[in-house]
Amino acid sequence: MSQTSPSSTHNLRADGARLWATIHETAAFGGTPNGGINRLTLSAEDGQVRDWFRDACEAAGLAVSVDALGTQYALRRGRDMSRPPVAFGSHLDTQPTGGKFDGVLGVLAGLEVMRTLNDAGIETEAPLMVVNWTNEEGSRFAPAMMASAAYAGDFTADEILAKRDAAGVTVAEALDAIGYRGDVAVGGQTIGAFVELHIEQGPILEAEAKTIGVVEGGQGIAWFDGAITGFESHAGTTPMPRRRDALLALSEFALAAERIALDHAPSAVATVGEAAILAPSRNVVPGRVAFTLDIRDPRSATLDAMEAALHAAAAEIGARRNLTVELARIWRKEPVPFDARVVAAVEAAAENLGHPRRRIVSGAGHDACNLAARVPTAMIFVPCKDGVSHNESESATQGDCAAGADVLLQTVLRLANAPAEAPPA
Amino acid sequence: MSQTSPSSTHNLRADGARLWATIHETAAFGGTPNGGINRLTLSAEDGQVRDWFRDACEAAGLAVSVDALGTQYALRRGRDMSRPPVAFGSHLDTQPTGGKFDGVLGVLAGLEVMRTLNDAGIETEAPLMVVNWTNEEGSRFAPAMMASAAYAGDFTADEILAKRDAAGVTVAEALDAIGYRGDVAVGGQTIGAFVELHIEQGPILEAEAKTIGVVEGGQGIAWFDGAITGFESHAGTTPMPRRRDALLALSEFALAAERIALDHAPSAVATVGEAAILAPSRNVVPGRVAFTLDIRDPRSATLDAMEAALHAAAAEIGARRNLTVELARIWRKEPVPFDARVVAAVEAAAENLGHPRRRIVSGAGHDACNLAARVPTAMIFVPCKDGVSHNESESATQGDCAAGADVLLQTVLRLANAPAEAPPA
Numbered sequence: 001m002s003q004t005s006p007s008s009t010h011n012l013r014a015d016g017a018r019l020w021a022t023i024h025e026t027a028a029f030g031g032t033p034n035g036g037i038n039r040l041t042l043s044a045e046d047g048q049v050r051d052w053f054r055d056a057c058e059a060a061g062l063a064v065s066v067d068a069l070g071t072q073y074a075l076r077r078g079r080d081m082s083r084p085p086v087a088f089g090s091h092l093d094t095q096p097t098g099g100k101f102d103g104v105l106g107v108l109a110g111l112e113v114m115r116t117l118n119d120a121g122i123e124t125e126a127p128l129m130v131v132n133w134t135n136e137e138g139s140r141f142a143p144a145m146m147a148s149a150a151y152a153g154d155f156t157a158d159e160i161l162a163k164r165d166a167a168g169v170t171v172a173e174a175l176d177a178i179g180y181r182g183d184v185a186v187g188g189q190t191i192g193a194f195v196e197l198h199i200e201q202g203p204i205l206e207a208e209a210k211t212i213g214v215v216e217g218g219q220g221i222a223w224f225d226g227a228i229t230g231f232e233s234h235a236g237t238t239p240m241p242r243r244r245d246a247l248l249a250l251s252e253f254a255l256a257a258e259r260i261a262l263d264h265a266p267s268a269v270a271t272v273g274e275a276a277i278l279a280p281s282r283n284v285v286p287g288r289v290a291f292t293l294d295i296r297d298p299r300s301a302t303l304d305a306m307e308a309a310l311h312a313a314a315a316e317i318g319a320r321r322n323l324t325v326e327l328a329r330i331w332r333k334e335p336v337p338f339d340a341r342v343v344a345a346v347e348a349a350a351e352n353l354g355h356p357r358r359r360i361v362s363g364a365g366h367d368a369c370n371l372a373a374r375v376p377t378a379m380i381f382v383p384c385k386d387g388v389s390h391n392e393s394e395s396a397t398q399g400d401c402a403a404g405a406d407v408l409l410q411t412v413l414r415l416a417n418a419p420a421e422a423p424p425a
Numbered sequence: 426m427s428q429t430s431p432s433s434t435h436n437l438r439a440d441g442a443r444l445w446a447t448i449h450e451t452a453a454f455g456g457t458p459n460g461g462i463n464r465l466t467l468s469a470e471d472g473q474v475r476d477w478f479r480d481a482c483e484a485a486g487l488a489v490s491v492d493a494l495g496t497q498y499a500l501r502r503g504r505d506m507s508r509p510p511v512a513f514g515s516h517l518d519t520q521p522t523g524g525k526f527d528g529v530l531g532v533l534a535g536l537e538v539m540r541t542l543n544d545a546g547i548e549t550e551a552p553l554m555v556v557n558w559t560n561e562e563g564s565r566f567a568p569a570m571m572a573s574a575a576y577a578g579d580f581t582a583d584e585i586l587a588k589r590d591a592a593g594v595t596v597a598e599a600l601d602a603i604g605y606r607g608d609v610a611v612g613g614q615t616i617g618a619f620v621e622l623h624i625e626q627g628p629i630l631e632a633e634a635k636t637i638g639v640v641e642g643g644q645g646i647a648w649f650d651g652a653i654t655g656f657e658s659h660a661g662t663t664p665m666p667r668r669r670d671a672l673l674a675l676s677e678f679a680l681a682a683e684r685i686a687l688d689h690a691p692s693a694v695a696t697v698g699e700a701a702i703l704a705p706s707r708n709v710v711p712g713r714v715a716f717t718l719d720i721r722d723p724r725s726a727t728l729d730a731m732e733a734a735l736h737a738a739a740a741e742i743g744a745r746r747n748l749t750v751e752l753a754r755i756w757r758k759e760p761v762p763f764d765a766r767v768v769a770a771v772e773a774a775a776e777n778l779g780h781p782r783r784r785i786v787s788g789a790g791h792d793a794c795n796l797a798a799r800v801p802t803a804m805i806f807v808p809c810k811d812g813v814s815h816n817e818s819e820s821a822t823q824g825d826c827a828a829g830a831d832v833l834l835q836t837v838l839r840l841a842n843a844p845a846e847a848p849p850a
Binding site for chain 1: 677
């Protein structure tokens with residue numbers, strides 16, 4: 001191999017057909033009749049795809065290690081091994097009725113980057129590393145994204161190892177069962193920067209005909225539980241003005257939440273996802289309703305403003321309708337801004353490749369959002385059909401996957417070949 | 426006994442204390458620890474209260490007969506036995522967690538009317554009859570009010586006898602088990618007029634400090650099943666303008682139904698009593714909602730106008746939010762106007778007794794609403810606390826019960842002593 005400068009690699013492209021073939025080859029591990037994947041973390045099928053990934057990485061000359069939570073790290077040497085590796089990847093586990101792209105694209109595009117560099121005989125300054133994070137999905141073990149969270153220091157390895165699935169099996173037992181309890185200390189693998197390629201899992205890029213989303217960060221999220229207490233009464237004998245109808249109060253509140261989100265357009269969202277009448281009956285005025293509320297925005301100040309407006313709406317509705325509207329915040333996660341230099345590298349790569357692109361914020365959680373607390377991080381989004389994900393019908397085009405892999409390739413070349421003082425660890 | 430004219434009986438009053446005592450004595454049959462009654466129709470407890478009622482009627486010199494559906498008729502002879510009896514009563518069955526007044530008041534006040542006339546030695550022109558209708562509540566066997574419906578010709582006796590409860594027991598078997606399958610043909614008992622005293626089961630009289638409701642008729646009712654089909658999507662990644670949120674559509678529809686009812690104030694009511702998100706999740710935009718709608722008004726034309734407005738609202742919401750709002754009417758019962766002459770008799774009785782009163786429409790269904798199709802009928806309402814009924818906490822005052830019994834007494838005297846050509850049979 002010979003060292004090459006960024007200027008000499010800017011025409012390099014990933015092999016989109018090879019990437020597409022690996023996506024479909026590995027989809028057989030846990031493949032479902034409907035064309036999706038059922039590959040819960042640390043299942044036998046997850047073990048199979050991990051073995052396939054390890055073998056493919058080793059065949060590409062990478063050195064594969066595994067940490068105590070099963071996360072796989074595949075290292076490609078750089079010219080300056082004193083520099084921390086530029087890492088990229090995502091996850092190979094899926095939802096029980098997951099699709100072929102969520103997580104998988106980021107890992108296999110990472111492998112494709114390595115193969116492309118090998119084929120071109122290119123050596124980077126900093127080493128490169130493709131990573132397969134354990135249990136991003138959270139379907140079998142909670143919390144989701146637990147390995148990247150432990151890497152970032154949010155949990156100890158022992159806390160995670162003791163988590164149990166619905167059958168009572170611990171993470172430790174599940175790792176041992178498939179031989180993936182590795183010897184690298186969790187958090188011990190140094191990473192200089194992290195880039196995650198992922199399908200958008202939303203409709204924006206498709207709707208705007210953009211191929212690449214340059215992800216600036218992850219949204220902040222606040223979750224609330226709500227309860228409305230009015231009075232159950234006879235649907236035939238209770239005049240309208242005398243009613244204390246909890247469902248009508250919920251209706252006003254849900255519409256108020258929509259309006260409050262639109263007041264902070266285009267970034268804010270608000271969702272009443274669950275709502276249930278207690279003891280519902282066709283001929284009884286609903287007296288009690290329980291509901292949930294999910295609000296998100298990339299700015300903490302906007303979350304604060306929305307929360308204040310929501311409480312004001314609840315109080316106004318309750319007073320006017322002579323009932324109580326309770327709203328309790330049960331969780332809040334602050335927005336995660338990605339690293340400006342890594343984001344700029346993604347944007348420059350997309351620009352040089354000539355792909356239609358836009359800045360975007362991740363609406364869903366990703367391992368990258370955890371990594372960002374410790375490592376300069378960004379993400380690359382590509383469109384998925386109708387914004388559908390976590391579904392066997394999840395779909396992305398070969399061209400968009402190849403475009404994402406090209407942007408990933410060019411981004412990591414920029415980062416790995418940049419002067420050594422950056423990015424800061 | 427001596428025959429007396431209405432003018433000589435206008436100072437006659439029922440014995441409110443005796444009525445109150447019988448209400449509490451019979452409340453022991455199926456009495457609950459919380460002060461309510463669990464006396465499902467044709468249960469052992471219903472058999473006990475029927476026996477008590479038969480014995481009390483016979484002790485008052487009444488001739489008790491039972492029809493093939495178990496309805497009890499207790500006849501007090503009149504001077505002119507060629508006239509059909511003026512009948513009054515209600516039902517002695519209760520909801521599983523029913524109160525002490527629903528139905529019971531009407532039957533026991535009827536008994537009190539008989540006892541009062543006996544004590545005063547008064548003979549009426551037409552005979553009188555107190556009736557205990559089988560299965561008004563419908564909790565054990567559907568439909569509710571089945572005996573009065575069969576009396577009115579809506580069902581044959583055999584249709585009703587074959588109905589089964591949740592345990593598979595037929596009405597015929599349940600009647601036999603307590604010895605109440607009588608020999609009078611259903612509908613064979615001629616009735617000249619019918620008056621039912623009942624608690625309002627609504628809040629209007631209490632709120633307006635009226636003692637007596639002069640009931641003009643029963644409301645018309647229409648029931649609908651509704652379904653909203655939008656699209657489930659990710660609560661974090663789907664921008665507000667791109668959502669097809671079924672819960673927000675339901676919210677707008679429920680508020681539209683409220684507004685449409687208020688457009689026909691004060692009589693109309695509209696209630697979304699059941700509403701459920703299909704596959705609800707805290708972080709998923711609701712894609713599908715099922716709901717019910719109940720609308721009522723005393724005028725058919727108003728029901729028509731409301732239904733048209735509701736369909737228009739559903740179409741407008743569906744088009745604007747890019748989803749479908751389906752609304753299917755599953756049942757409609759036309760309004761039941763009561764007999765003007767019987768209503769006038771109730772009103773005159775209340776007026777002469779000096780009770781604060783108002784015309785009112787029954788929001789709930791009653792045996793009287795079935796009888797009205799065949800027999801000149803009206804009802805008398807008295808207040809109940811907070812409008813609560815079908816609940817162990819159901820409550821009415823001794824004074825209001827006594828006032829209701831007085832109005833019932835004076836009404837039936839007016840009807841029974843009126844010239845024989847009226848009311849028409």
